[in-house]
Amino acid sequence: MSSFPSALPEPDFTPLRGGRALRWGILAPGRIAGGFAWALHRHTDQRVQAVASRELDRARSFAATYEIPHAYGSYEQLVSDPGVDIVYIASPHSEHKRQALLAIAAGKHVLVEKPLALTAAEAREIAAAARAAGVFAMEAMWSRFLPQTTLIDRLLRDGVLGDVRLVMADFGVRCDFDPESRMFNPALGGGALLDLAIYPIWFAHFALGAPSRVLATGELARTGVDGQTALVLTTATGAQALLHTTLFAWTPNEATLSGSLARLHVEARFIAPGGFTLADSRSEARLRWTDGSGVRGSEALAYQASAVAQHIADGLTESPLHPLDRTIAVLETIDEARRQVGYAP
Numbered sequence: 156m157s158s159f160p161s162a163l164p165e166p167d168f169t170p171l172r173g174g175r176a177l178r179w180g181i182l183a184p185g186r187i188a189g190g191f192a193w194a195l196h197r198h199t200d201q202r203v204q205a206v207a208s209r210e211l212d213r214a215r216s217f218a219a220t221y222e223i224p225h226a227y228g229s230y231e232q233l234v235s236d237p238g239v240d241i242v243y244i245a246s247p248h249s250e251h252k253r254q255a256l257l258a259i260a261a262g263k264h265v266l267v268e269k270p271l272a273l274t275a276a277e278a279r280e281i282a283a284a285a286r287a288a289g290v291f292a293m294e295a296m297w298s299r300f301l302p303q304t305t306l307i308d309r310l311l312r313d314g315v316l317g318d319v320r321l322v323m324a325d326f327g328v329r330c331d332f333d334p335e336s337r338m339f340n341p342a343l344g345g346g347a348l349l350d351l352a353i354y355p356i357w358f359a360h361f362a363l364g365a366p367s368r369v370l371a372t373g374e375l376a377r378t379g380v381d382g383q384t385a386l387v388l389t390t391a392t393g394a395q396a397l398l399h400t401t402l403f404a405w406t407p408n409e410a411t412l413s414g415s416l417a418r419l420h421v422e423a424r425f426i427a428p429g430g431f432t433l434a435d436s437r438s439e440a441r442l443r444w445t446d447g448s449g450v451r452g453s454e455a456l457a458y459q460a461s462a463v464a465q466h467i468a469d470g471l472t473e474s475p476l477h478p479l480d481r482t483i484a485v486l487e488t489i490d491e492a493r494r495q496v497g498y499a500p
């Protein structure tokens with residue numbers, strides 16, 4: 156049995172600078188693509204070599220903003236650029252499978268925004284294609300690569316929490332209703348489960364493993380996508396996760412792990428750099444950890460990019476921290492939750 160530690164270990168993450176610098180190609184210059192380019196150039200030695208849009212003018216404007224040498228007016232041109240090592244796919248969810256297969260067929264490594272695809276079946280297709288081609292493929296679950304998450308992983312592996320029986324986590328955002336937006340439009344893979352709940356669901360899989368039972372109850376939005384859902388995941392050992400997501404309100408975005416020996420509370424927003432408190436079972440002893448790096452919000456997308464570059468330098472085709480089988484298992488949970496709340500795309 157592990158006793159309560161007197162101090163926390165140091166987080167063990169891939170340094171943001173140094174190591175192999177990949178030449179990145181950005182496919183789809185939308186909102187998160189801008190955050191990604193900014194994070195890479197500000198915090199890492201990784202370089203964005205090219206960007207592609209469906210409209211050349213948009214690619215040129217993005218390239219000028221982020222000092223990217225090449226701009227293309229089609230995604231096909233980007234994936235056939237021999238100067239690009241890896242393609243970062245930042246289009247709406249509905250496009251991920253087609254574009255990941257396009258890049259993989261061109262022999263490129265891929266980092267695909269979350270969710271990797273609309274369904275577990277689509278994700279399996281991408282995984283099979285990447286494995287057959289021998290290229291690196293990963294879903295951009297950036298929160299897994301934060302210093303705090305590497306530390307939580309270490310505490311779990313060291314048994315500091317004991318037997319983890321309960322995970323609680325939420326992610327709710329009040330989205331202005333626009334039936335054409337990617338949050339509400341079924342054709343773009345709208346809904347809270349794929350866009351927001353993927354984080355708390357991933358966190359539960361990370362801490363407990365895949366569930367053997369999924370219970371979901373919720374409400375659809377006016378466009379028919381899932382608008383709000385409460386989930387209970389139960390594992391084979393009876394451990395449970397209570398999770399929540401909504402497009403209709405701002406919810407705390409916190410996460411708590413409760414184990415037989417200790418409890419760990421990750422402060423808002425648990426998906427981004429912040430801090431957590433570890434408390435013993437009687438709350439008599441407490442240890443607090445705060446991210447003092449100064450890397451905040453979406454700038455922390457840099458951590459996953461450095462880790463991916465290191466994985467590729469190490470000759471890996473998947474991340475041991477966020478392997479494709481985990482992505483597929485999380486999407487299986489989402490598939491089942493969407494079915495139970497009555498979202499039938």
Ligand SMILES: NC(=O)c1ccc[n+]([C@@H]2O[C@H](COP(=O)([O-])OP(=O)(O)OC[C@H]3O[C@@H](n4cnc5c(N)ncnc54)[C@H](OP(=O)(O)O)[C@@H]3O)[C@@H](O)[C@H]2O)c1
Nearest residue numbers: 183184185186187188208209213245246247248268269270
């Ligand atoms: N990791 C994170 O924190 C985070 C945050 C936000 C979003 N995301 C993920 O990133 C992805 C993109 O989200 P976003 O908010 O950046 O989206 P966005 O601002 O709407 O940008 C998406 C881009 O995709 C391209 N695109 C290709 N096919 C499209 C289509 N059929 N409809 C609309 N746009 C299309 C467009 O660029 P062109 O037409 O110019 O090619 C557009 O600029 C989503 O999968 C989302 O889950 C992740």
